[in-house]
Amino acid sequence: MQSFDVLTFGEPLVNFVAREPGSLHDVSEFWRGIGGAEVNVAVGLARLGHRPQYISQVGDDVLGDYIARRLCEEGVNTDYVRVCKEATTGYQFKTKVAEGDPEIHYVRRNSAASKLRFHEDHKALIESATLVHMTGIPLALSTETLNFAEQFIAAAKAAKKRLTFDPNLRPSLWPSAQQMVETINSFAAMADIVLPGLAEGRTLTGLQNPEEIARFYIEQGVGAVVVKLGPDGAFFQTQNRRGYIGGYPVTQVVDTVGAGDGFAVGVISALLEDLPVADAVARGCAIGAMQVMCEGDLEGLPSRAALRAFEQEVGRMHA
Template identity: 35%
Template sequence: MSKVDVVTVGESMVLFQPITDNSLNYAPLFMKSLAGAESNVAITLARLQKKVRWISKLGKDPFGDFILSTLAGEGIDVSRVKREVHKNTAICFKENKGYGDPNVYYYRKNSAASLFSQEDVKEDWFENALHLHVTGITPALGENTVEFIREVMVFARKQGLSISFDPNLRRKLWTEEKAKEVLLSLIPLCDIFMPGLEEAEFLLGNQSVENYGKQFIEMGPKIVALKLGEQGSKGFYKDQIIESSAYKVNRIVDTVGAGDAFAAGLLSVLLEEENLASHEGILRSLHHALRRANILGALATQYKGDWDGAPNLEEILLIENEKQIPSR
């Protein structure tokens, strides 16, 4: 059996958004896609020629069929996904009025994925796999999902996988007190931690960027990649700080999914095993990883879908080398 570069675990939803920029109140026509932080990362990694396995639960319904077929069409292994006959696949609506960040309305309570518990974790999820990527969304989904995601991370570590964790704070899903407690408790279980600036402030209070990186490293991760929006990003490894400037774009269409694109870009470089064999290799890889992550994060703001416009490996290499992508 061939190796799997990345396993990711989480919920995907069917996404509806008006065809034209419009309020949901009056939009007559919608386009259908899928949304979910983990599947966004999975699709982008697959387009960058990484082998990805996506783990989830879906309803035994047409929406679940749509999500499975879409991800399988992107070359992602969905063979471990479980279907729940008596639960629904989650859905969400995105409203973009043409100014500011879009509004997103979630309908995921009591969804199939919210039923995840420790007993669901299976050894074959991690078979032949090198790395696990998880987010702070999954533990907020249901009664037992905090223990579930912790068990996923602990089990993966026992199986020899490295682990990345994006806090992906969703204030609508739980109280701020619970979110802070849980997210902080999961940081020591990961090797690569990738918060945004707002999330760092939420977890540690108002501090300097350098202090955020230092304190997160002290919690246990090997690498911290801090997303700084228009200021680019900073990587922290041991006592080293690596700065990477933002990839400039002329306009912002939709910011949803940018953090997931950043995560995929970062992992696509860091998981090249030969680059991580030494201290110097990690530093060299981290420079490149942050640059690619910044590019992919910026490109994700250029289209409405969460992942639809993600480039393939050939395209991202041309951009990295400052060459024009040929028109088709």
């Protein structure tokens, strides 16, 4: 079996992004793209020259065809993106905003990806990967995807694979806040590296500052925790190192969606290159800043040359 740098799984979505500001009820023109947290990470890694493998399902429909084609064009292996004839592909509508977070309307209930099941050949796929990445979104989609995630993480741990975990909280998908917190934290405790945002960390731990949030997971045996602080950069802690990494200045925030996934791309790509955690966090800050200056969930994720130019031309702010 062919080897891959990173293996991830999740729900791909077609994005319909408004071309003009205003409520989704009033907008008449949209442009089309793809998204989904794990899709964004896979595409971002491919643009940096890594070899990502993505596991999912799409419907037997034009949106599923579009996702598969776009992933192939981006260099993401789609051998394990299978067609589910019993369900349709998920999609979303997103507003265009001048500031703040956009409004998003999802059409994803009972989607093809929500019916994903773990198979024996997925174990061999995990064996072939250098690193595995997962988010908290599949844990909330359905009983099937939660079961898939449980078997996925068990197989990854058995194969002694390095595991990164981004909580990516979606409260609206969960039956209760308590179930969300308990489930997300149980998976986070099994990861090698956990990547919560500050607001997510506060929700998940009940603690307020980045140092406390990081310590919460370190005390559960997590190897490294990176707390994303938005424009202020990030705080990281390992078993023997800790510190703040300043963010990169942004000329104009165009779209906040995908910034956290861009951050994950930076961290994971640097870890694959055996860079220290502090350097990985700095790269995450750079790519997160690049993503928020572009419209769309992944349109700002850079090539290797674009990343290098940005890091050289735009100085990182002091933490």
